[in-house]
Amino acid sequence: MDPAQRHPNPEFVLNQPRYQAAKILLARANFGCGSSREHAPWALQDYGFRVIIAPSFADIFFNNCFKIGLLPIILDAAILDRLFNAVKSIEGYSLTVDLQKQTVATPENEEFSFAVDVFRKHCLLNGLDEIGLTLQQAEKIKKFEQKRRDAQPWLFM
Amino acid sequence: MQTLYDKLWNQHVVHTESAEPDSMALIYIDRHLVHEVTSPQAFESLKLAGRKPWRLDSILAVADHNVPTTDRSHGIHDPISRLQVDTLDQNCDELGITEFKMQDLRQGIVHVIGPEQGATLPGMTVVCGDSHTSTHGAFGCLALGIGTSEVEHVLATQCLLMKKAKAMCISVEGRLGLGVTAKDIALAIIGEIGTAGGTGYAIEFAGDTIRALSMEGRMTLCNMAIEAGARAGMVAVDDTTIDYIQGRPFAPKGELWNKAVTYWRALQSDADAVFDRTVALDAAQIKPQVTWGTSPEMVTTIDGMVPDPSLITDEVKRHDMQQALNYMGLHANTPIQQITLDKIFIGSCTNSRIEDLRSAAQIVKGKRIASTIRQALVVPGSGLVKKQAEQEGLDRIFLAAGFEWREPGCSMCLAMNDDRLIAGERCASTSNRNFEGRQGPGGRTHLVSPAMAAAAAIAGHFVDVREIGE
Numbered sequence: 001m002d003p004a005q006r007h008p009n010p011e012f013v014l015n016q017p018r019y020q021a022a023k024i025l026l027a028r029a030n031f032g033c034g035s036s037r038e039h040a041p042w043a044l045q046d047y048g049f050r051v052i053i054a055p056s057f058a059d060i061f062f063n064n065c066f067k068i069g070l071l072p073i074i075l076d077a078a079i080l081d082r083l084f085n086a087v088k089s090i091e092g093y094s095l096t097v098d099l100q101k102q103t104v105a106t107p108e109n110e111e112f113s114f115a116v117d118v119f120r121k122h123c124l125l126n127g128l129d130e131i132g133l134t135l136q137q138a139e140k141i142k143k144f145e146q147k148r149r150d151a152q153p154w155l156f157m
Numbered sequence: 158m159q160t161l162y163d164k165l166w167n168q169h170v171v172h173t174e175s176a177e178p179d180s181m182a183l184i185y186i187d188r189h190l191v192h193e194v195t196s197p198q199a200f201e202s203l204k205l206a207g208r209k210p211w212r213l214d215s216i217l218a219v220a221d222h223n224v225p226t227t228d229r230s231h232g233i234h235d236p237i238s239r240l241q242v243d244t245l246d247q248n249c250d251e252l253g254i255t256e257f258k259m260q261d262l263r264q265g266i267v268h269v270i271g272p273e274q275g276a277t278l279p280g281m282t283v284v285c286g287d288s289h290t291s292t293h294g295a296f297g298c299l300a301l302g303i304g305t306s307e308v309e310h311v312l313a314t315q316c317l318l319m320k321k322a323k324a325m326c327i328s329v330e331g332r333l334g335l336g337v338t339a340k341d342i343a344l345a346i347i348g349e350i351g352t353a354g355g356t357g358y359a360i361e362f363a364g365d366t367i368r369a370l371s372m373e374g375r376m377t378l379c380n381m382a383i384e385a386g387a388r389a390g391m392v393a394v395d396d397t398t399i400d401y402i403q404g405r406p407f408a409p410k411g412e413l414w415n416k417a418v419t420y421w422r423a424l425q426s427d428a429d430a431v432f433d434r435t436v437a438l439d440a441a442q443i444k445p446q447v448t449w450g451t452s453p454e455m456v457t458t459i460d461g462m463v464p465d466p467s468l469i470t471d472e473v474k475r476h477d478m479q480q481a482l483n484y485m486g487l488h489a490n491t492p493i494q495q496i497t498l499d500k501i502f503i504g505s506c507t508n509s510r511i512e513d514l515r516s517a518a519q520i521v522k523g524k525r526i527a528s529t530i531r532q533a534l535v536v537p538g539s540g541l542v543k544k545q546a547e548q549e550g551l552d553r554i555f556l557a558a559g560f561e562w563r564e565p566g567c568s569m570c571l572a573m574n575d576d577r578l579i580a581g582e583r584c585a586s587t588s589n590r591n592f593e594g595r596q597g598p599g600g601r602t603h604l605v606s607p608a609m610a611a612a613a614a615i616a617g618h619f620v621d622v623r624e625i626g627e
C-alpha cells in the first residue's frame with residue numbers, strides 16, 4: 001500500500017496537464033462529507049489548493065478548512081454549474097477570489113459575492129493563531145472553570 | 158422554553174465574540190477523548206509552541222484504529238500503525254495523560270470505552286478528534302467530533318471555538334417490529350433526510366420509541382447522527398441513562414452521585430421548546446435496512462430491490478447512482494435478498510457492544526456460516542465487552558458457527574489495520590460508513606444491524622431477520 005508504487009490515473013481530472021497547479025477547486029454539494037480528519041483538507045492544501053467552491057459543505061470539513069487556512073466558499077449550485085462548464089470549455093480559465101471584498105470574479109469580470117464569518121475572515125486575513133487569541137481569555141476560562149468545579153465537582157475527578 | 162441543546166450550549170459558553178446570536182463562542186470542554194490517528198500533530202504543535210495541556214484530568218486516551226485484533230503479545234507488525242500507537246503512548250506518558258494501553262483490559266474503541274467507564278456523563282461537553290463522537294450524545298451531553306487543529310486548541314485552552322447550530326428534533330413513536338433495531342432506525346432516518354439533511358443542526362432524538370431503547374441502542378443511533386450530516390446527536394436523560402451510569406469507574410459516588418442525578422434529570426427539552434426543524438417517524442413502519450450504495454443514504458429495506466438509475470430524472474443523482482452501482486457490482490432491480498456476501502463484519506463503534514453481540518449470537522446459535530463466506534469476524538468494542546461476552550458463552554457460539562473471535566478495536570470498520578476487504582469482496586458490515594474503499598480499496602460494504610449481519614452469514618446472502626423469528 002505504498003502510494004509511491006501506485007500509478008496516477010490519467011482519467012482523473014487533476015492529472016490532466018491543463019489543471020496542473022490549480023489553486024481553486026470547484027466541487028459539488030455536501031463536499032467533504034464523511035470525515036472529521038484534518039488529513040482531508042491537508043491533502044487538498046498540499047496539492048496546492050487555497051480555495052474550494054461548492055454549493056454546500058459537510059460541517060466538520062468546513063471548520064477544518066478554516067483552521068488550516070484553506071477558504072471554503074459557498075455559491076449557488078446554478079453558479080457552480082456555469083463555472084464547471086466554463087472551466088471545461090475554456091482552457092486556462094481562471095477565477096479570482098478576493099477575501100477582503102468577499103467576491104469570486106470571472107475573467108469576464110462577472111462577480112459573485114460570498115458570505116464568510118467576520119471572525120474567521122479576520123483570522124484568515126491576518127494569519128492569526130486561534131490558540132493565542134483564545135488564551136487572551138485565559139482569566140475568563142479560569143473563572144468559568146472554578147464556577148463549574150464548585151457547582152458540579154463530579155466533572156473534575 | 159429551551160431545547161436540550163440550548164441548555165447544554167448555554168451552560169458551556171465562556172465567551173462570545175459579539176452579541177449577535179450567530180457569533181463565534183468559546184465553549185468549555187469537560188471531557189476530551191484522544192486516539193492515535195488525530196492527535197500526533199496536535200501534540201507536536203502544542204509542544205512546538207511551548208504549551209501544556211490545560212486540564213489533564215479531562216483527558217482519556219486510547220489507541221483503537223491501528224491496533225491488531227489478533228494476538229497482540231508481539232506488538233504491532235505494520236510500521237505505520239505501530240508508529241501511530243507508539244506516538245500516542247509516548248505523548249501520554251510524557252504529559253501524564255490517562256491512557257488505556259493496548260494490553261489493558263479496558264482498551265477498546267474510544268466511543269465504546271468512554272460510556273463504559275462512566276467517563277461520558279450527562280451535561281458534559283465531550284470532544285474527540287473523530288466523527289463518531291456524536292455517539293456520546295446518547296447520555297444527554299453535547300458531543301462533538303473535531304479536527305486536529307481543534308484537538309490542539311482544546312488541549313491548550315480547554316475550549317472550542319464554534320458557532321451554535323440549529324436544533325432539529327427527530328421523533329420516533331410506536332413499537333419497533335421484531336428484529337428491527339436502533340441501527341435500522343438510524344439508517345431509515347438517513348434514508349429519509351439524506352447525508353446532508355442534518356448539516357448545520359444538532360439533532361435531538363425523541364419520542365417513545367427512543368425512550369424505550371436501551372443506552373446501547375441510543376448510542377448506535379447517536380453514532381449515526383454524523384452520517385446524517387449533523388455534528389451532534391443527543392437523547393434526553395431518563396432512568397435508563399442514570400441506571401446505566403451508576404457504579405461505573407469514573408462516575409460520581411455517594412453524596413456526589415445524588416447531587417449529580419438531581420442535576421442530570423433537568424437535562425430535557427422544555428415541553429414548549431421550539432426546534433428549527435422537526436421530523437417524525439413511525440416505528441411500526443421501519444423495516445430492517447440494507448445499504449446498496451456508497452453512501453449511507455443509499456439504503457433500502459430488506460424486502461426491497463437495488464434501485465434503477467434509469468428512473469431518476471435528476472442528471473447528477475442518476476450519475477451518482479450509476480457510479481455507486483458500478484462500484485458495488487450491482488444491477489438495477491436485483492432483490493436485496495439475492496445479494497450474496499463474501500465477508501461478514503460484526504463490530505465498530507456503531508455495533509460492538511454486548512447487546513449487539515447477544516443479538517447476533519442469538520441468530521447464529523447452533524448454526525454454521527454458509528460455505529461461501531470467506532471470513533466472518535466478531536470484534537468486541539472493548540476488552541470488557543469481550544470478557545462479558547465470554548462469560549456469557551457468546552464466543553463459543555460464534556466460534557462453533559465458524560466466526561473468528563477477535564481482540565477489540567476498530568478492525569474492519571476502516572482499512573487502517575490488518576483487517577480489510579480485498580478488491581471486489583462484498584461485506585455485510587455493522588459499521589457506519591460504506592464509502593468507496595472504506596473497508597479496503599475496491600471493497601464493497603453493505604451496512605446492516607448485527608442481527609442482519611449474523612443472518613446473512615448463515616444464509617450466505619441477505620435474509621429478513623423478521624422471518625427467522627425468536
Ligand code: SF4
Nearest residue numbers: 289505506567570571
Ligand atoms: S469503529 Fe470505525 S467509525 Fe468507529 S471510531 Fe473506529 S474507525 Fe471510526
